[in-house]
Amino acid sequence: MxxxxxxxxxxxxxxxxxxxxxxxxxxxxxxxxxxxxxxxxxGECSYWACVPSKALLRPVLARAEARHVPGLRQAVGGPLAAADVLAHRDEEVGDWKxxxxxxxxxxxxxxxxxxxxxxxxxxxxxxxxxxxxxxxxxxxxxxxxxxxxxxxxxxxxxxAALPDLPGIAEARPWTSREATSSGTVPKRLIIIGGGVVASEMATAWNGLGSRVTVLVRGSGLLGRIEPFAGELVAETLKEAGVEIRTGTSVKGLARPGGAEGPVTVTLESGERLEADEVLFATGRAxxxxxxxxxxxxxxxxxxxxxxxxxxxxxxxxxxxxxxxxxxxxxxxxxxxxxxxxxxxxxxxxxxxxxxxxxxxxxxxxxxxxDEAAVPQVVFTDPEVAAVGLTAEQAEAEGRNIRVVDYDMGHVEGAVLYADGYRGRARMVVDLDRGHPIGVTFVGPGVSELLHSATVAVAGEVPVERLWHAVPSFPTISEVWLRLLETYRG
Structure with a gap:
């Protein structure tokens, strides 16, 4: 050469x-x-992660929100046009060029x-x-x-990191790449994992017509965020028809019929589950x-x-x-x-x-x-938006904190946003420093609230100064005022 x-x-x-x-x-x-x-x-984000996954999720979440708007829910009662969603996804990734x-x-x-x-x-x-x-x-x-x-x-x-399981090579399971680039909707999909990828792909493919089963080794979804986030997401997924099994481990896979045949997943208990595709969302290497x-x-x-x-x-x-x-x-x-x-x-x-x-x-x-103010949005139904430390993380660091929670469904902007709005907000305040060190929002449309929280955490804005940041009425962002009022008592 x-x-x-x-x-x-x-x-x-x-x-x-x-x-x-x-x-x-x-x-x-x-x-x-x-x-x-x-x-x-x-790179990965543009073709097999952030961009295609959000292209798949957007119509699913828009329909879910529309179904809670009076006068609109009747117009969105049918299934999504999956072929159109997949075609739009392909366009957003430039047909992988x-x-x-x-x-x-x-x-x-x-x-x-x-x-x-x-x-x-x-x-x-x-x-x-x-x-x-x-x-x-x-x-x-x-x-x-x-x-x-x-x-x-x-x-x-x-x-994607795949575990060393019997039969996994022959079963050719999906990773995040296949999950965001598939050209067809599997009738049955098993997702192994309970993190962000698992939660988002369960939301997307269930919304596009798959019968989805999620197998979680731990006790629930989204374990690294405030516990109520995973609970609310799991609640909505179950209502949408997703089966979620916690405390479940997989010990083997098989696809005896080749690429066109179904996949069998064998659990540690000995139970066998069958699906058209299996997605491993179990971490990165x-x-x-x-x-x-x-x-x-x-x-x-x-x-x-x-x-x-x-x-x-x-x-x-x-x-x-x-x-x-x-x-x-x-x-x-x-x-x-x-x-x-x-x-x-x-x-x-x-x-x-x-x-x-x-x-x-x-x-x-x-x-x-990277340590003090990491923002993250999980595009599920409901959305999850978080920045900084959770209450558990702050306590583990030995911080003197106060945790303030508020039901976002009581904010007038949320009431107008959707009937039966379900959500929750949490602010973690470092009492010695006098400013928020973590904020979490869960609810429809909360992703656009996150940057305000990121500025407050990264800027170490004192709680007393936040009183002078006046939220517009009637918006969901008025939750900031409610958190501050609760903090003052």
Missing amino acids: NQATDEYDVVVLGAGPVGENLADRTRAAGLSTVIVERELVG DDGQISWLESAGIDLVRGHGRLVGPRRVAVTPAVGPDGADASGGEERILTARHAVAVCTGTR PHTAELGLETVGLEPGGWLTVDETCRVRDVSDGWLYAAGDVNHKVLLTHQGKYQARIAGAAIGARARGAERLDTGRWGEYATTA
């Missing part, structure tokens, strides 16, 4: 949203930057090298030629060596096994530990960075993009010769929000 060598200021591995944001920041700092990508430019993303890279002055990139020593990345969809070499047969003057950034994300980490003294296949600026620890000279899921700080796209912006700015500052960066709490080059 021939070999070509190129030199850049920064080499980025992975052209998902994290890699794109980091490259954008280093280019803005005047550094020549190249991105290496072996799949589609735009990345032409638009490539145009953006070109407009930003970022070079793209297609292929599998791996480290071959400090600041050196070898790129194996990309293989086209027909199996042909798509890059002219040359392996390229990319040398970074200042930094290499690993932004390769994660993959880092894309680091084939990155050549061993050539720079790191263990291949594991998570990368980083400092406040996303610089990888235990690598001399500080040239290696890791942003996004791969560093295991927060596995959320928007949080990875936040890390990428900070890491890219830090790379630029250090390239200019800055000896000391402001990496203190909430400093310009510190990813403080």
